[in-house]
Amino acid sequence: MMILIKLGGSVITDKSRYKVFDQETTARLCKEIASSGKGVMIVHGAGSFGHMLAKKYSLQLGLQDFSQVPAVAQVQHDVRELSLMVVEELIKVGLPAVSVPPGSCFVMDNGKLIVKDDEAIRRLAHIGVMPVMFGDVVADRSKEFGICSGDQAMEVLAKIFKPDKVVFVSDVDGLYTADPKTHPDAELIENVDGSSLDKVDTKTSTVDVTGSIRGKIEEMIKICGGSAECVLVNGTVPGRLEALLRGEDVICTKVRP
Numbered sequence: 001m002m003i004l005i006k007l008g009g010s011v012i013t014d015k016s017r018y019k020v021f022d023q024e025t026t027a028r029l030c031k032e033i034a035s036s037g038k039g040v041m042i043v044h045g046a047g048s049f050g051h052m053l054a055k056k057y058s059l060q061l062g063l064q065d066f067s068q069v070p071a072v073a074q075v076q077h078d079v080r081e082l083s084l085m086v087v088e089e090l091i092k093v094g095l096p097a098v099s100v101p102p103g104s105c106f107v108m109d110n111g112k113l114i115v116k117d118d119e120a121i122r123r124l125a126h127i128g129v130m131p132v133m134f135g136d137v138v139a140d141r142s143k144e145f146g147i148c149s150g151d152q153a154m155e156v157l158a159k160i161f162k163p164d165k166v167v168f169v170s171d172v173d174g175l176y177t178a179d180p181k182t183h184p185d186a187e188l189i190e191n192v193d194g195s196s197l198d199k200v201d202t203k204t205s206t207v208d209v210t211g212s213i214r215g216k217i218e219e220m221i222k223i224c225g226g227s228a229e230c231v232l233v234n235g236t237v238p239g240r241l242e243a244l245l246r247g248e249d250v251i252c253t254k255v256r257p
Contacts, residue, residue: 003040003245004163004228005033006154009047009135010171011235012086018052019078027089029169029235034093036245041125041161042090042097045150046135049082050075054137054147062143072145075137076101083134090130097130102148106156108140113152118160125161133157151219158223166228167244168220169235174253175217192217193256217255225257 007029014020033040046054057071058064083099090097100121107116121131133153140146151168158166176186224230233244233252244250 001038001165002161002163003038003165003167004154004158004161005040005042005167006150006169007042007044007086007235008168008170009045009049009051009150011169012044013047013049013082015048015051017048019049019081021049021082021085023085023089025236026086027092028238029241030086030089030093030095032239032242033090033245034095036242038245040095040245041130041157041163042086042132043150043153043157044083044086044132044134046075046079046082049078050135050137053078059137059145060147062140062146072137079134079136083132086134087132090132095130096128097132098124100124100131100133102133102136102153103138106138106148106153108138108143108146108148110140110142111146113148113156115156115160122160151216155219155223158228163228166220166223166230167241168216168230168232169241170232171234171236173234173237173251174232175255188251189253191254191256193221220255221257224255230255 009015012022012026014022053071053075054060057068059068059071059075087097087099105116105118105121106113124131135150136148137145138148172180173188175189175192177189178186180186220230231244231252231254233240233250235241240250244252
């Protein structure tokens with residue numbers, strides 16, 4: 001059984017402060033993944049290592065003027081720094097992880113992620129190495145560069161590897177009718193599909209350079225359309241990810257096509 005996991009940037013970093021890595025939470029999550037005994041592949045978000053500069057310089061819009069170019073280089077540097085810290089925690093718990101920048105396999109065309117060459121990542125996975133991909137700035141055929149979100153990488157990797165389960169690890173219990181951090185009366189939606197997205201108040205949901213909460217759920221719906229079970233779970237609660245990976249019932253949102 002192969003499980004594709006995304007560790008959200010809101011879980012492994014402090015998204016309110018530039019380049020602040022949550023080593024304690026990341027180490028715990030890596031230990032939970034290893035303890036589950038499941039075969040996994042990892043994608044992680046960029047969090048405060050990517051979103052702040054990307055938003056400041058509007059990198060999601062592509063090349064507007066050449067004042068953006070130094071920011072492209074800095075964001076690429078920062079997210080690689082984050083990825084190596086995540087990989088270090090995975091290696092500490094015995095998982096043979098290797099950081100794989102998305103630009104080594106993918107290119108974009110007007111914001112759409114396209115597989116350029118997946119041979120390297122396939123070969124790594126074939127011998128038991130765990131590829132770790134992340135949100136990044138990548139080349140775009142129409143806009144010169146663009147933001148490849150971790151969610152987009154998840155969708156493409158799901159098509160390549162056809163995992164049995166896809167897990168998005170966030171800092172909330174699942175999808176709510178509104179942002180639970182600012183709306184205490186928000187209700188957890190335990191099961192969601194395209195029709196039930198209308199229940200979500202997107203105006204009160206967090207938006208960053210990688211897209212809205214609606215966009216993220218739509219990516220999840222596309223992924224689970226390939227027959228994989230897709231789940232959104234809270235990684236800030238100790239033991240919950242491991243329990244989910246072991247097949248136990250936990251508080252979460254299950255996404256269906």
